[in-house]
Amino acid sequence: MNEKKAKGTKGGPRQFTQTKLTFGSAFQTQPQSQQPQHKRQKLTDEDAQDDNISSKPDDALVKKDVAAAGSNEGNKSPSSGVSKTVLPALKDVSDDPEPQQHSPANLETQDTQHGSLRIRVTEKVGDIFDAPPRSILIHACNAVGSWGGGIALAFRQHYPDAFKIYNGHCKRSVPQHLVGTALLIAPRDGTRREHYVGCLFTSRRFGKNKDSPSDILRATEPAMRDLIKQIMGEMASGEEVGEVRICHINSGLFAVPWDRSKNLIESLQFGDEEVPDGVTYSGDIIAYSPN
Numbered sequence: 355m356n357e358k359k360a361k362g363t364k365g366g367p368r369q370f371t372q373t374k375l376t377f378g379s380a381f382q383t384q385p386q387s388q389q390p391q392h393k394r395q396k397l398t399d400e401d402a403q404d405d406n407i408s409s410k411p412d413d414a415l416v417k418k419d420v421a422a423a424g425s426n427e428g429n430k431s432p433s434s435g436v437s438k439t440v441l442p443a444l445k446d447v448s449d450d451p452e453p454q455q456h457s458p459a460n461l462e463t464q465d466t467q468h469g470s471l472r473i474r475v476t477e478k479v480g481d482i483f484d485a486p487p488r489s490i491l492i493h494a495c496n497a498v499g500s501w502g503g504g505i506a507l508a509f510r511q512h513y514p515d516a517f518k519i520y521n522g523h524c525k526r527s528v529p530q531h532l533v534g535t536a537l538l539i540a541p542r543d544g545t546r547r548e549h550y551v552g553c554l555f556t557s558r559r560f561g562k563n564k565d566s567p568s569d570i571l572r573a574t575e576p577a578m579r580d581l582i583k584q585i586m587g588e589m590a591s592g593e594e595v596g597e598v599r600i601c602h603i604n605s606g607l608f609a610v611p612w613d614r615s616k617n618l619i620e621s622l623q624f625g626d627e628e629v630p631d632g633v634t635y636s637g638d639i640i641a642y643s644p645n
């Protein structure tokens with residue numbers, strides 16, 4: 355089904371086919387004719403206002419980091435580029451022989467009161483890593499650059515390049531600036547698991563020096579908000595994004611009951627002005643637990 359070239363694939367500019375973006379995905383990009391006339395710049399401006407902890411300096415790092423991830427890819431576009439306008443690269447759905455797919459979840463979002471986007475978490479038992487290509491897998495991280503235990507160690511084993519990017523991001527900053535922010539790491543071409551890794555900085559440190567449960571929860575909300583905005587920015591830049599999956603963040607080594615993090619995530623709302631032009635996100639996040 356997915357025949358679109360992965361980003362950075364050799365052979366000239368990428369061609370996006372609208373139908374392929376929408377099928378089975380939590381995100382979709384609307385054809386230009388249906389895009390609302392918001393000013394995308396507003397998204398960037400409001401990032402710092404909405405979050406208690408400014409992520410602006412780190413946004414620049416994120417872009418650099420993601421670009422660095424594909425530094426061996428000649429024509430790869432930078433990721434998380436909310437200011438980048440590549441929507442014209444999207445092929446109008448009317449050009450595509452396949453009918454556009456709308457899941458009930460997507461339609462539901464469009465009917466939401468005042469056009470605001472709400473996040474819904476549904477639970478599944480299974481392996482979070484067994485995800486379709488271009489899915490986003492989210493986990494909680496410390497801000498000192500360690501994926502040394504729990505599911506973070508599994509992320510390190512599955513995505514060694516993503517670990518390097520995460521680690522470098524931490525080394526170039528300080529924990530008190532990172533906590534409450536997020537890092538979206540794009541998949542690299544040629545990797546066996548073509549997944550994004552979504553890092554939520556919910557604690558400055560780990561082990562016995564981890565933050566208190568209340569501080570971890572306080573950081574989780576802006577971190578998740580930051581990540582959702584980065585994901586929508588990724589879509590606005592024309593990237594294909596599949597399922598959004600999350601483990602039971604904070605509930606293992608960070609010792610915060612999952613329900614408390616889940617409630618926070620489900621309380622998130624995004625106004626129309628926070629959703630980039632042309633991007634429709636269903637709001638669905640699938641929480642995976644091994645048993």
Ligand SMILES: Nc1ncnc2c1ncn2[C@@H]1O[C@H](COP(=O)(O)OP(=O)(O)OC[C@H]2O[C@H](OP(=O)(O)O)[C@H](O)[C@@H]2O)[C@@H](O)[C@H]1O
Binds near residue numbers: 481483494642643
């Ligand atoms: N394969 C799998 N599939 C699906 N779910 C899986 C799984 N394996 C484990 N889980 C579950 O995933 C949840 C989170 O539990 P975790 O303890 O991992 O994460 P956390 O968010 O509480 O804490 C973050 C700190 O842990 C790390 O390790 P270090 O501090 O570096 O040593 C980081 O770097 C941070 O600092 C628990 O429900 C586990 O049952």
